[in-house]
Amino acid sequence: MIDRILSAFKPERRVTDYNPFAPDVWGRAIHSGSGHVSSGKVLGNLAVAVRCVSLRSELLASQPLKIYRKLPNGDRERVSDTPLSDVLSDLANPLMTAFEMREFLTRSLDTDGNGYARIERNGRGQVTALWPLMPDSVAVERMESGRLRYRVTLPGQSPTRLLQEEVLHVRASSEDGLIGRSPITIARGSLGMAIAQNETAENLAANGLRPAAAFTHPNKLSVEAVENIRNAYMETNGGPWNAGKPIVLQEGMTLSHASFSAEDAELLESRKLSNEDVARIFGVPPASVGISTSVSYGSAQQAAQDLVSNALAPLAARVEQAMQRCLLSAEGRRTMFIEHDLSGLLRGDASTRWSTYQTGRQIGALSNNEIRRFENLPAYDGGDDRTPLSNQSQSSEPVASER
Numbered sequence: 001m002i003d004r005i006l007s008a009f010k011p012e013r014r015v016t017d018y019n020p021f022a023p024d025v026w027g028r029a030i031h032s033g034s035g036h037v038s039s040g041k042v043l044g045n046l047a048v049a050v051r052c053v054s055l056r057s058e059l060l061a062s063q064p065l066k067i068y069r070k071l072p073n074g075d076r077e078r079v080s081d082t083p084l085s086d087v088l089s090d091l092a093n094p095l096m097t098a099f100e101m102r103e104f105l106t107r108s109l110d111t112d113g114n115g116y117a118r119i120e121r122n123g124r125g126q127v128t129a130l131w132p133l134m135p136d137s138v139a140v141e142r143m144e145s146g147r148l149r150y151r152v153t154l155p156g157q158s159p160t161r162l163l164q165e166e167v168l169h170v171r172a173s174s175e176d177g178l179i180g181r182s183p184i185t186i187a188r189g190s191l192g193m194a195i196a197q198n199e200t201a202e203n204l205a206a207n208g209l210r211p212a213a214a215f216t217h218p219n220k221l222s223v224e225a226v227e228n229i230r231n232a233y234m235e236t237n238g239g240p241w242n243a244g245k246p247i248v249l250q251e252g253m254t255l256s257h258a259s260f261s262a263e264d265a266e267l268l269e270s271r272k273l274s275n276e277d278v279a280r281i282f283g284v285p286p287a288s289v290g291i292s293t294s295v296s297y298g299s300a301q302q303a304a305q306d307l308v309s310n311a312l313a314p315l316a317a318r319v320e321q322a323m324q325r326c327l328l329s330a331e332g333r334r335t336m337f338i339e340h341d342l343s344g345l346l347r348g349d350a351s352t353r354w355s356t357y358q359t360g361r362q363i364g365a366l367s368n369n370e371i372r373r374f375e376n377l378p379a380y381d382g383g384d385d386r387t388p389l390s391n392q393s394q395s396s397e398p399v400a401s402e403r
Contacts, residue, residue: 037188037195039111045195048275049184051289052282053110060312060319061103064341065089070334079336084127084327088338093120093129104132105170106315110282112136113180115170116150118162119326127327130168140169140178148178170322187281194274216254229253283311308345316340343374364388 042049065088068076079085087093092101105115112135120129139151141161150167153159171180184191221229272291279286286292287303323338347353357374360366369383 037184037192039182039184041195042184042191043111045198046191046275046278048278048289048291049191049282052279052284053107055284055288055307056110056282056311056315057103057106059307059345060106060315060340061099063312063316063344065098065102065320065338066341067336067338069336082126083122087127087130088323092117093131096132101130101132102319105168105319108135109170109172109180109182109315109318111182111184113172113174113182113185114138115168117168118152119166119168125329133167138167142178165326168323168326170319172318183281187277190274190277190281194271194278197271197274283314285310304345308342312342312345316342347374362389 043053067079067082067085067088069079070076087098089098092098096104101117105117108115114135116133116135116138117130118133119127120131122128133152137153139153141149141151143149148164148169150162150164150169151159152162171177172182173186174180275291276286279289279291285303285306287300288307320338320340324333327338328336353374357366357371361368361371364386367384367386369379372379372383
């Protein structure tokens with residue numbers, strides 16, 4: 001009891017020595033494995049998975065990320081005069097842009113389930129830089145106080161422990177609130193099936209799309225004769241460079257296939273279904289990654305809407321709230337928040353945009369200058385008036401004189 005009381009007054013320290021029995025890792029493995037289906041194997045075999053990961057990470061990283069201050073009347077104002085705003089919108093560190101850092105974090109979420117970055121602060125405690133940490137080099141530990149710390153092991157260096165305030169940790173879907181699980185880990189069975197089908201197709205292609213064959217002879221052949229027949233067949237028909245060459249059979253010998261062909265196994269159709277499953281695993285509409293036989297204008301618009309609603313919006317909220325937890329102080333979280341601006345992905349075509357602007361201006365929800373800013377046009381004096389156009393037209397009508 002006395003030791004516990006005294007430990008409450010001891011400062012937390014970052015140490016470089018490592019005792020494997022000291023930390024409590026919540027009784028589970030530090031990294032959740034996915035058996036034989038690893039992120040490298042998935043991305044090395046499935047083009048759809050590569051596109052899903054790159055689409056999600058690049059699209060989210062390309063959207064503006066802003067800091068807002070909460071105002072007493074419920075409004076908000078943009079905050080751009082703090083070092084953190086420059087880190088999130090300009091340079092994450094002297095070697096990486098903000099785009100590259102957010103792309104790294106979101107890509108780590110999809111491939112490893114966790115995105116890590118070391119936080120660099122100035123003397124006032126303000127965030128001045130974020131440095132990426134590879135997920136496989138970081139282990140999460142819980143201290144006796146219940147707080148977290150992170151053990152970072154870099155190649156050729158001794159392990160270093162970082163305190164909770166020194167690490168930005170973005171988690172994917174988690175079972176315990178400590179370690180995130182990637183879509184690859186959760187759906188490793190479906191992805192393993194897709195990889196197996198892809199490897200089968202590669203093997204068939206390597207053999208000129210010809211399956212294995214069996215020769216039947218009415219008499220018993222010697223070992224030497226069997227070997228000669230096998231070698232003669234491989235010299236004439238083995239490999240894709242010999243595709244289409246005729247086979248000459250003698251002495252009543254017959255040839256039969258020992259396995260199904262690609263058409264019999266419906267390999268192409270099964271691969272198409274597997275590609276659609278991969279897109280579902282990452283929450284990406286199939287049409288957004290090129291899985292569609294015919295795309296109309298309406299279906300393309302709906303796919304764009306589904307991409308934002310089902311894939312990017314939850315991902316953006318996950319990143320935003322992790323940044324608020326790790327990059328803002330308790331006082332800062334009460335007065336400020338971080339948010340992506342996804343409106344650019346929902347703008348649609350010019351006709352739809354201007355029809356929406358007209359409605360917003362008509363009811364007074366938008367001013368002329370706000371509409372011009374959406375279209376990257378300069379503002380003009382007197383363009384901030386939000387008076388509904390219907391009120392303006394009524395007030396401008398002449399009053400009938402009484403007789």
